[in-house]
Amino acid sequence: MNDALRLKICDLLHENAKLSPETIARMLGETPDVIESAIRELEQEKIILRYSAVVNWDKLPVNQVTAVIDVKVLPQREVGFDAIARKIYRFDEVKSVALMSGGYDLQVTVVGRDIREVSRFVSEKLATLENVTSTATHFLLKTYKSDGVIYDDTDGERRLMITP
Amino acid sequence: MNTLYDRLSPVVRNLAPSGIRRFFDLASQMQDVISLGVGEPDFVTPWHVREACMYSLEQGYTTYTPNRGLPELCVEIAKYLTKFGLAYDPSHEILVTVGGSEAIDLALRAMVCPGDEVLIPVPTYVSYKPCALLAGADVVELPTYAEDGFRLTADALERAITPRSKVLVLCFPNNPTGAVMDKEDLQAIADVVRRHDLFVVSDEIYAELTYGGQHVSIAAIPGMRERTVVVSGMSKAYAMTGWRIGYAAGPEPIISAMLKIHQYTIMCAPHMAQRAALEALRNGDDERDRMVESYDRRRKLIVAGLNEIGLPCHEPRGAFYAFPDIRPTGLSSEQFAERLLLEQGVAVVPGNVFGDPGEGFVRCSYATSVELIEEALRRMRAFVQNLAYHPVR
Ligand SMILES: Cc1ncc(COP(=O)(O)O)c(C=O)c1O
Numbered sequence: 441m442n443d444a445l446r447l448k449i450c451d452l453l454h455e456n457a458k459l460s461p462e463t464i465a466r467m468l469g470e471t472p473d474v475i476e477s478a479i480r481e482l483e484q485e486k487i488i489l490r491y492s493a494v495v496n497w498d499k500l501p502v503n504q505v506t507a508v509i510d511v512k513v514l515p516q517r518e519v520g521f522d523a524i525a526r527k528i529y530r531f532d533e534v535k536s537v538a539l540m541s542g543g544y545d546l547q548v549t550v551v552g553r554d555i556r557e558v559s560r561f562v563s564e565k566l567a568t569l570e571n572v573t574s575t576a577t578h579f580l581l582k583t584y585k586s587d588g589v590i591y592d593d594t595d596g597e598r599r600l601m602i603t604p
Numbered sequence: 605m606n607t608l609y610d611r612l613s614p615v616v617r618n619l620a621p622s623g624i625r626r627f628f629d630l631a632s633q634m635q636d637v638i639s640l641g642v643g644e645p646d647f648v649t650p651w652h653v654r655e656a657c658m659y660s661l662e663q664g665y666t667t668y669t670p671n672r673g674l675p676e677l678c679v680e681i682a683k684y685l686t687k688f689g690l691a692y693d694p695s696h697e698i699l700v701t702v703g704g705s706e707a708i709d710l711a712l713r714a715m716v717c718p719g720d721e722v723l724i725p726v727p728t729y730v731s732y733k734p735c736a737l738l739a740g741a742d743v744v745e746l747p748t749y750a751e752d753g754f755r756l757t758a759d760a761l762e763r764a765i766t767p768r769s770k771v772l773v774l775c776f777p778n779n780p781t782g783a784v785m786d787k788e789d790l791q792a793i794a795d796v797v798r799r800h801d802l803f804v805v806s807d808e809i810y811a812e813l814t815y816g817g818q819h820v821s822i823a824a825i826p827g828m829r830e831r832t833v834v835v836s837g838m839s840k841a842y843a844m845t846g847w848r849i850g851y852a853a854g855p856e857p858i859i860s861a862m863l864k865i866h867q868y869t870i871m872c873a874p875h876m877a878q879r880a881a882l883e884a885l886r887n888g889d890d891e892r893d894r895m896v897e898s899y900d901r902r903r904k905l906i907v908a909g910l911n912e913i914g915l916p917c918h919e920p921r922g923a924f925y926a927f928p929d930i931r932p933t934g935l936s937s938e939q940f941a942e943r944l945l946l947e948q949g950v951a952v953v954p955g956n957v958f959g960d961p962g963e964g965f966v967r968c969s970y971a972t973s974v975e976l977i978e979e980a981l982r983r984m985r986a987f988v989q990n991l992a993y994h995p996v997r
Binding site for chain 1: 622624627628631632637639641642643644646729730731779901902904905908909951953957974978
């Protein structure tokens, strides 16, 4: 399957996962069959991992806090950071884990019901893991933009309805 | 008895009112209208450009600029035009204007004497004819046809020429048809133009929005530069319609003549908008190219959709308009547009407002979201199917 096409499909679906294969096919000048099989392939190869909505949770009546935690660890022989990262990302509370360059090693995002719950997770589960040498917990106060989406976007239709 | 107002200029009084106005008024009173009638990008101007404008205000760039435009902007424009094989001296052959609109007006006023004939291929953008008439010209419309992809043929041009012919106005990529002229097409036109010693005003404002090929400027064809004014601007390619920055490029004697009118009527294009244009030309290519790719995808979507509905649509190779043939419905362009609006809440522009040969077609702008295009297509399908059950005539 050609890489340029796969890239275009991912680009479109990343922007809007609700696009049907028929629509994508028309937009890219391909047949729906080609698009459907390309998407199947992308799914099988775990290039497309999931289709999900970007939700502004602040607008819903949910109790939820998010913390971004800088974690320093001792890399281990043979497995480097991967083994410890694996141990961390298995926790359900952990929403994302990334290896970083700079002042710390792993950036871990944790979601809990309240500050106490998150703090307990950090002090009891995360900080106590072997090879974790330090943690710094930052609570997220407000999301303005995430994955390219501006949360409070006021960019509505401002154009005149009909113009030459 | 003649009132004071009857003595307003007859040229102005005789100008036809815009055919779009009525639809605008109708659509504005309705709820839940999906508009495919918009002639401008659906992107907001890229942030770095807006930010550059704010910075320029902070810096206090609130003065007049030279009549011709900021020298550094003229330099960027000249540099930009080299991508089409055009070489202009930024200090004598470029003029920054208030939109491409002003450049069209200036070029015609600089070239035309009363009684000269201005040749305008139609259907086309609505401002050339009024500008030519206001300059005192007689307008000769050259019909183009769907069968030719709405391109102007050398034959049609040759046949329309009289001893009074002076200016040929070209608009490719074309609004409303999306037609593009290839190099060979333009060469054939150029032969006729040279033979009859005409001027050319070439409105290339949609040059960047050319799909599946590079835009060719008629000014790049041998013997054409000396007689051609290239008109373009920031509006379409950089999503900057409201900033009102356009430009003209041409040989020094024509640009100097245009500059004379510009300096007495306009003085200069708005300073902060010129600063924004400078930023767009220096750092806006990537974002521009992303917008163009996005139009291209929506273009394919709408063209496929219209053809499936049974409204044959030739492939528009430029701009952001599809121009489907609605004659299979048995309705006129105006009837089609009005009934589609009233019955299904979709606004399109009847083709005849762009000139008589646009009759039988409607203009559908695809500079709107994929979701709205698809919903508009669903509604148009319902409209056309409904007509099939209740045929006209
Ligand atoms: C073909 C064509 N030329 C010129 C213009 C005017 O553009 P500007 O905003 O630069 O005045 C338009 C706007 O719709 C157009 O379609």
